[in-house]
Amino acid sequence: MSQSLIRRLGLGGLLAAVILVPSVHAVEQPEARVWQHVSADGESYQAIILKADELPGGVSPKVHAIVVDTSASQAGEHRRHALDVVQQLLERLPVEHNVRLFALDLTAEPLSDRLAGPRDGVTRQAFAALKQRVPLGATNLAAGLQQVLELLPADQPASIVLIGDGQSAADPLTAASLSKLAKDCRTQRTSISSYGVGAQIQLQQLGMLAVQTGGCLLFDPQTDRANLAETQGRKLAAAAVGTVLYPDRLTVQPAGMQLLPATPLPLRLDRETIYLSHGVLPANASLVLTTAGRTPQVLRWNLDEPRDAEGTAYLPAYTRRAESDGGLSNGLAGLSVAALAAEDFQLALTRRLNDGVTALRNRQPEAAAKIAEEVRQQDADLVEAKQLTVAAEQLQVRLAARQNPVEAAPEAETPVNENLIDVHEQQTRVRTQKMQLEVSKVIDAARATAEPEIAIDELKRVMTSVRSALDINPEDRARMLKQLEGELLATTNRQEQLRQARDRQQQALAQKEAQERLAEQMMIDEDRLANLIERVRSLMSQGRHGDDAAYGEAQAVADVAINLRPGERTSAAARFSAEAAEQLNRAFRQRALRADKFLETLYQVEQSHVPFPDEPPILWPSAADWQAITQRRKKWQSVDLRKSSPIEERIEAALNERTELAFADTPLTDAIDFLKEYHQINIIIDETALQDEGVDPSTPINMELSGITLRSALRLMLKQPGLTYVIDNEV
Incomplete structure (x- = not known):
């Protein structure tokens, strides 16, 4: 059987428990159709199809819980399509009904604090919060739906609309958890209808929930989505408000007939209810469903003659699987789902036949014959399987004809010595x-x-x-x-x-120990990964509430999750969402800042347009006052911002001292040495500069001066050869 069929439409059931009921007048329903398929071993398998014209005593819920999967598998286009379907569903539910939205991943988180109308402000805020929620983490389907059921009023019939892929990666759905959930839903008269959307839709699990609780199953065909959300939203709204009858007792006549499952399944007017059976059905068989209460309702179906319908080859495998788990995995929520099961089954057989053809090409006739026999056991009427068998036999004969085995010569008998005494x-x-x-x-x-x-x-x-x-x-x-x-x-x-x-x-012992260690480490990693993803979600929430730094921290936490398990889509989605949110927040902040600065600039322009009067007039000081101010500032006319050293200050003071000059044909170097010794300051001649200017350091100086400052004397003395002096580096 194909893995696709097992994944999408799992098989399961229990032997029917036969319960006799007292003779009551029953509401006769049209004859129940019976599809039958006889397997290769001669066993008969049936699908009993119940369709009611009316459901006296049925309930039409007015309270609805819309549960949207927000795990990491719901991202991108699937996420947008799911939100569009939710929006269309809210628009098409009756205004007098009450709705509450939930986000489902590890837990079911209510997005509003109470039930409200589908187009009420509370519901709109909840839908806005749903759109803001980042798809992260894994899903715990059974625990989440159980939480939703507990938050619904127990005294009113209700419906749960689940929108997601049906996966439960955090805690796989077990027979025990499904049985408890289905029992609680039937007790509270709450149906679970599903809309499958995602890359890998688990139609098996969604179908099981619909069959056991009285819901419907729709899914995203992933084709043209132009008006798909509107169409599917209308169908989901009809499924949510549809009438459902919850029988309390199942009776089969004659008593020896066995059904899968043996429990009374909820009935709907908008789809068929399908039971499975194994063995030969007795003639004139009937099926009765009875409700309890003061006015019990009894619905009776007489079973039609079994007929071999086209596309029922999946029934043997489906029913055998049903016999192993008590019928809980029966996901045939109507004939449309049954047709999908038949299609998947045929696709699985086709893939298996392709494997057989590959074996023939690889010169493996035994493997091809084995595959053909497996396919014929599943569907004895499949012509391609018979053709594969013939081709395998022909190939085996050709290969055998090419061999030329040499028979071993018989051993020579040891002669017996007959001449002994x-x-x-x-x-x-x-x-x-x-x-x-x-x-x-x-x-x-x-x-x-x-x-x-x-x-x-x-x-x-x-x-x-x-x-x-x-x-x-x-x-x-x-x-x-x-x-x-x-x-x-x-x-x-x-x-x-x-x-x-x-x-x-x-x-094996080493592998077992390694697997145990690996499983333990995986559990530790799973817990750590879940904590990291929850931390990312919390930081993202802080970022949306104004903490811009939280986005960067969320990326760092997501990087830790990626390093913990590289390639894992949950951590990758967390990293992508955190980075995208930070970039969008930065862009928003910059645009807001740009707008603020633009408005501030416009305000400054407006301020510049405001005139001011000349009263009181500006009064300026008199000319005498200006002269006094100038005199007081005279000492700051020449200001040097450079800070001089003590030696340079000594040189400045020496330049202001009085000096005596009496030079007659005295070389320039000697005149400089005289002044250096006389005033006790350092004076050096820049010989390189003199050479560049073509001045001889022994140029004669003829000058006789008395009672002037050294500064003036130097200017006059150096003016003759066209030189000057500067104070630099304390000389």
Whole structure:
């Protein structure tokens, strides 16, 4: 059976429990159609299709819980389509009905604090919160739906509309959890209708929920989505408000008939209810569903004659699977789902036949014949399987014809020496019998011992004795050696098998320990990953509430999750969502800042347009006051921002001292040395600069001055050769 069929429309059921009811007047329904398929082994399998014209005592819910899967598998286009379907569903529910939205991943989180109208402000806020929720984490389907059920009013019929892919990666759906959920839903008269959307839709699990609780099953065909959301939203609204009858008792007549499941399934007017059966149906069989209460309602169906319908080859495999889990995995929520099951089954057989064709191309006729037989066991009428069988047989004949085995020549018989005297013959027979007895004992002991090593040593010892016994019949010796060699080979093989068994046992033990360690580590990693994803979700929420730094921290936490399990889609989605949210927030902040600055600039322009009066007038000081101010500031006319050292300050002071000059044809260098010694300051000649200007340091100086400052004297003395002085580096 294909993995696709198992994934999408799982198989399951229990033997029917036969309950006799008292004779009551029943509302007769149209005859129930019975589809039948006879398997290759002659067993009959049926699908009993119930369709009611009316449902007296049925309930039409006015309270609805819309549960939207927000795990990491619901991202991108699937997420947008799911939100569009939710919006269309809210628009088409009656205004007087009450709705509450839930986000489902590890838990079911209510997005509003109470029930409200489908187009009420509370519901609109809840839908806005749903759109803001980042799809992260994994889904715990059973626990989440159980939480939703507990938050619905127990005294009113209700409906749950589940929108998602039906996966439960956090905690896989088990028979126990499904049974409890289905029982609680029927007790509270709450149906679960589903809309499958996602990359890998688990239609099996969604169908099981619909069959067990009285819901409907729709799914995204992933084709043209132009008006798909509107159409599916209208269908979901009709399913949510549709009438459902919850029977309390199932009766079959005659009593020996068995149904799968054996429990009374909820009935709807907008789809069929399908039971499964295995075996020959008795003639004139009927099925009765009864409700409890003061005015019990009884619905009776007479079963039509079974007929072989086209596309029912899946029934044997489907029913056998149903017999293993009590009918809980029956996901045939109407004929449309049954048609999908048939299509998936045929696709699985086609893929299996393609494997057989591949085996033929690889010159493996035995494998191809085996595959053909498997397919014929599933569908004996499939022509392609018969053709594959014929092709495999023909290929096997051709391959056998190419072989030319050489038959082994028969062994030559050992001639018997018939010329021995009678006494010698008698002695030979006695010794031969003794040796045969010893050989038999050794062989029996070798077969009985649990230690092949000891048996091998004994066999080799006896073989040596037999080979060295020349006084026994050669034919008997050869026969005994052959027996011993055969037993030695068998014992050696057994020794090798025991060794391999011990190795396998040790490997299995090591693998088991490794798997246990791996499972433990995986659980630790799962818990840590769940905590990290929850931390990312919390930081994203903080970011949406104004903490811009939370987005960067969310990316760092998501990076830790990615490093913990590279390639895992949940952590990758968390990283992508955090980074996208941060970039969008940055863009929003910059646009807001740009708008604020633009408005502030416009405000400054408006301020510049405001005139101001000249009263009181500006009064300026008199001319005398201006002159006084100027005199007070005179000492700051020449300001040097450079900070001088003490030596440079000493040079400045020396430049202001009085000096005496009396030079007659005195070389420039001598004049400078005189002034340096006279005023006790450092004066040096920049000879490089003099050479560049073409001035000789021995240029004669002729000057006689008295009572002037050194500053003025230097200017006058250096003016003759076209030089000047500067104070730099304390000289």
